[in-house]
Amino acid sequence: MSADASASPTTATPPLPALAGGPIYLDYNSTTPVDPRVVDAMLPYLKTHFGNPSSGHAFSHAPRRALARAREQIAQLIGARPGEVVFTGGGSEANTLALCGAVLARPDPSRAHVITQVTEHPAVLETCRALRDRHGTEVTYLPVDATGRVDPHDLAAAITKRTVLVSVMAANNETGVLQPIGALARIARERGVLFHTDAAQAAGKIPIDVSGLGVDLLTMAGHKLYAPKGIGALYVRAGTHIVPVIAGGGQERGLRAGTENVALAAALGAAADLAAADLAAAELAAQELAHAGADGGPQRLRRLRDLLHRLLRERLPRVDLNGHDAERLPGTLNISIAGVSGDDLLAAVPTVAAATGSACHTGRTDPSPVLTAMGHDRDRALAALRLSVGRWTTDRDVETAAAQIAEAALALLARPDRDG
Numbered sequence: 001m002s003a004d005a006s007a008s009p010t011t012a013t014p015p016l017p018a019l020a021g022g023p024i025y026l027d028y029n030s031t032t033p034v035d036p037r038v039v040d041a042m043l044p045y046l047k048t049h050f051g052n053p054s055s056g057h058a059f060s061h062a063p064r065r066a067l068a069r070a071r072e073q074i075a076q077l078i079g080a081r082p083g084e085v086v087f088t089g090g091g092s093e094a095n096t097l098a099l100c101g102a103v104l105a106r107p108d109p110s111r112a113h114v115i116t117q118v119t120e121h122p123a124v125l126e127t128c129r130a131l132r133d134r135h136g137t138e139v140t141y142l143p144v145d146a147t148g149r150v151d152p153h154d155l156a157a158a159i160t161k162r163t164v165l166v167s168v169m170a171a172n173n174e175t176g177v178l179q180p181i182g183a184l185a186r187i188a189r190e191r192g193v194l195f196h197t198d199a200a201q202a203a204g205k206i207p208i209d210v211s212g213l214g215v216d217l218l219t220m221a222g223h224k225l226y227a228p229k230g231i232g233a234l235y236v237r238a239g240t241h242i243v244p245v246i247a248g249g250g251q252e253r254g255l256r257a258g259t260e261n262v263a264l265a266a267a268l269g270a271a272a273d274l275a276a277a278d279l280a281a282a283e284l285a286a287q288e289l290a291h292a293g294a295d296g297g298p299q300r301l302r303r304l305r306d307l308l309h310r311l312l313r314e315r316l317p318r319v320d321l322n323g324h325d326a327e328r329l330p331g332t333l334n335i336s337i338a339g340v341s342g343d344d345l346l347a348a349v350p351t352v353a354a355a356t357g358s359a360c361h362t363g364r365t366d367p368s369p370v371l372t373a374m375g376h377d378r379d380r381a382l383a384a385l386r387l388s389v390g391r392w393t394t395d396r397d398v399e400t401a402a403a404q405i406a407e408a409a410l411a412l413l414a415r416p417d418r419d420g
């Protein structure tokens with residue numbers, strides 16, 4: 001059943017030179033390679049069309065058109081209007097603009113209350129902490145269940161008269177777990193509270209429609225969907241009142257000052273276009289309208305992810321899935337191999353590039369806060385391995401990585417000096 005990657009009908013795109021000769025890349029949630037088609041879309045704005053889009057002369061025309069096009073492409077991906085897209089310098093900045101922008105728009109931020117949840121990315125958690133420390137804003141952290149999901153009843157119970165914003169991520173970066181955003185946003189809306197979702201990991205990987213979901217603010221990050229790092233966008237529903245974090249020349253409807261990075265904006269637009277095409281193809285295939293054998297985008301990733309999971313389960317005595325089996329990003333697999341430290345395992349398999357979620361602080365390893373918030377004990381959290389597949393992952397990659405990971409894990413389990 002071993003497939004030759006170069007001949008595999010399931011290899012959606014030609015092999016990527018940037019990945020050749022390195023370890024097997026299973027860390028797409030950390031960052032994605034830039035798609036060559038995205039590079040092509042941005043180069044003219046580095047090489048030729050250098051003008052400032054706000055200038056009054058002819059050099060501004062092509063950059064201004066590029067910005068407008070990119071805004072349309074991004075809006076199209078998430079069901080927004082182009083005027084509701086604000087370019088930022090990445091996902092963290094978009095989250096900061098959403099949270100600080102909404103809270104600092106209030107006459108007295110020390111009387112404001114924000115609700116978020118325990119498995120958010122640090123870009124949200126640390127911004128909440130900064131709002132509390134610097135402005136006295138009250139923050140409530142909703143718990144998650146063992147699968148990593150928030151209970152909408154908990155949100156309903158946490159909203160008070162002072163609540164100005166709820167921020168819950170669309171998909172978790174470590175587990176891929178999807179939150180019930182539609183249900184949560186509906187509760188916020190009914191109570192007159194703004195709703196923000198950090199969709200840095202979700203945008204382009206699953207269908208998103210801001211109107212259907214009922215969100216007011218939504219974060220995107222370029223380098224999670226095959227555009228470069230350092231570019232992101234915040235969807236700001238028309239009529240939503242937020243204040244800028246970066247003040248200045250009034251660009252981006254006054255919400256984000258600074259001459260726009262036209263090349264990176266064009267890149268994000270092109271990446272959004274490619275993602276939208278992938279999602280549309282997947283939708284057709286799901287309706288069985290596509291030609292037989294169609295295996296594009298999310299379906300392909302889901303198949304590869306599940307193949308990886310199955311091969312590891314077949315070879316190892318105990319593999320626990322961290323997260324929700326079904327409500328999960330198609331390309332994310334977070335597992336704990338019982339008795340094997342994730343860090344030791346990755347060190348033993350340098351031929352596979354993946355992540356654990358744990359963090360080293362001066363000689364001590366802290367387990368992933370996401371997994372401990374889900375109620376997993378320290379051993380299970382330290383055993384975690386995040387394997388994320390993407391556009392250039394092949395069947396052969398998955399088969400080889402599974403064999404190498406399983407072999408190394410069995411060797412670690414057999415070590416005579418093993419604890420316990």
Ligand SMILES: Cc1ncc(COP(=O)(O)O)c(C=O)c1O
Nearest residue numbers: 090091092121123173200201221
């Ligand atoms: C869920 C989530 N939010 C925000 C970010 C931050 O995005 P950026 O690296 O573009 O600032 C990331 C990136 O790791 C992420 O996974």
